[in-house]
Amino acid sequence: MDTLEARWSLLEPHVVMVGPDDDRPRPAVLLFHGCGGLRSHLPRYAEAAKAAGWRAFIVDSYGPRGWNRAFTLTTVCTGLVLRGYERAGDVLAAIKGVSQRPDVDPTMIALGGWSHGGWSIMEMMSEDPQPGRMGVANPGDVDLSGVRAVWLAYAYVGAWAFNRMKPWRHAPRVLAMTARRDHLTTVRNAERVNAMIRSCGAEVESWVAEGTHAFDEPTNNGPMRHDPEVTLEALRRFTDFLKTTAAEA
Template sequence: MIGGIETDWARLSPHVAVVGPDDAAPRPAVLLFHGCGGVQEHLFDYARDLADRGLRVFVVDSYAPRGWSRPYALATVCTGLAFRGPARAADVLAAVWGVSQRSDVDATRLALAGWSHGAWSINELMARDLPPEAEGLLSGVRALGCVYAYVGPGATRAAWRRGAPALVIAAEKDHLASPAQQARAYSSLQALGHEVETWLAAATHAFDQPGVTFPMRRDEAMAAECRRRLAEFFAARLG
């Protein structure tokens, strides 16, 4: 199992962007997982805000290692034809392992944040039955950020087996998942005894992303508020 994780990380690591203080101190780390459209500039807005709070941030690109372009991803991943959440969960686990090996990271203080498809992948990992050697890899995860997670058809309905305090950011006008669906998706996390803080943005799905098209719309004010809330949530739980 660990051998497979190492192989996955070897493929991912050349395409992981690191944002944070320019030092070698072992700092708490936040791993960011993009939506189905791939890495876009808004993730680096989040990364810079988190880095300003002394956190080391890793933006994990799942497409570049596979040679996938944004048009390809929009046509296949965003439509559910390829690379669904359960498959990408392996990237999340590999990234946790790889980042934890770094001397400039405190592996006991990690957070994971995902947007749409990225949050779906995190959810799938948390509900998956893992062998003991992999289970221990997630022990340092102290907080989760789930931003307009995809929780629609095909997403897991299984109860979470592990977790951490979570900030769930839903959108009032999300055409992919209603706020009620979001609440149901995270109910098993609450059943495990973890705090689930929810913020309902008066916006559409992907409200913080550039270049979105109808029915989605970028909302600058909501995007700024989302960044602030996520940074404060992680700083409080990783400090």
């Protein structure tokens, strides 16, 4: 089983950083893709973070494991491998690794997760960090006090997310974006989860976007449809969320 250090060593060569061209410590947002892997919408959010004065780190969970899109669509997206409570170790390792960079302010970290990525963040927030949990040997070695905000974009809160109603152990600011026509959850189910997070002491803003699951990905696949206008609104809200987080620190 990986230690956090070993997991970060695996992930780091595949992480893409987008941010201002300087070396001063800045706020950082870590972006975690959905079950379909890296798609072209995450760089747009990274650029929005850069424009807001943040450093964005796009974390690829598949490249380091040698997995291609065809494999992950048939295994991760179907729940056969790397469920959210296992990928939570990637989230922890990235928090620890990025926080140690001299060009990052470790007291001002945000997490952003899309679908499976949001599920993984939620599992990390709710799981007891005992040795061996979340797929890493030493999960308790990560200090979450610097995690100030979490952006959840149509996070997976369906049948495989067994811990979706489990209380969080840390209470950052949260913006939870639910798609009105999401085929993986009802708005009612998502709002129940949001209410649980709110009951843990977190400030939770809930936005029901008028679109399908993955509406901000520039592709149409099955019940998922790209909506350029709603995507622009999501990018605007993401930018405002980061700016407000930094201003209230």
